[in-house]
Amino acid sequence: MAFVSPIPETEPPHDCPRCPRLVALREALRVEHPDWWNAPVPAFGDPDAWLCIVGLAPGKHGANRTGRPFTGDYAGDLLFETLAKYGFARGTYRADPDDGISLHGIIICNSVNCLPPENKPRPTEIANCRPFLAAQIDAVTKARVYVALGQIAHQSAVRTLGGKLSACKFGHLAEHRFAGGEVLIDSYHCSRYNQNTGRLTRAMFEAVFERALALRP
DSSP states (O other), X not given: OOOOOSSGGGSOOTTOOSOHHHHHHHHHHHHHOTTSOOSOOOOEEOTTOSEEEEEOOOOTTTHHHHXXXXXXSHHHHHHHHHHHHTTSEESOOOSSTTSOOEESSEEEEESOOSOOGGGOOOHHHHHHHHHHHHHHHHXXXXXXXXXXXXXXXXXXXXXXXXXXXXXOOOOXXXXXXXXXXXXXXXXXXXXXXXXXXXSSOHHHHHHHHHHHHHTOO
């Protein structure tokens, strides 16, 4: 549980009060599972990254438990395997924040930093957390390519990068370009549900990162 953000100045406080519903869940889980992280989950990766993943929110038994994005749940297995395949991850992913894995050229941020009930943040909660995402995007000055995992992440990324949702329709492998030269690639989220239903296959997910590499500045 000693994980430290690569861009700590951008993170919400450990007891962030902005979203009462998420605070209530966090406090309940601190009683039920006092050995879990149960706090806003920080970014993970390379502060000099050229590629930024924008996720949805911590999973209950994943990042909310371990304190590191996508660590300890089903979605993380495919994500970290893919990152390793394309040279972004070094070390062996063991679903543990102390496994020593490191990311290079890539950073993972979230649209919402705290666990939402049923993995469904409300619009107000997404808006409350967007300033932290914006601060992280500003801090990672070399990032020019972004990958949004799911529609909520897509919407947060578009708004943060200065685009208009009406001009940027979400779709797997859809690309959106912004005035600052940034490119956003959409992907279906690598959730257990999407994988089990076949909405997202390994080949489809890998295609996102192949395209990102082709766009590398």
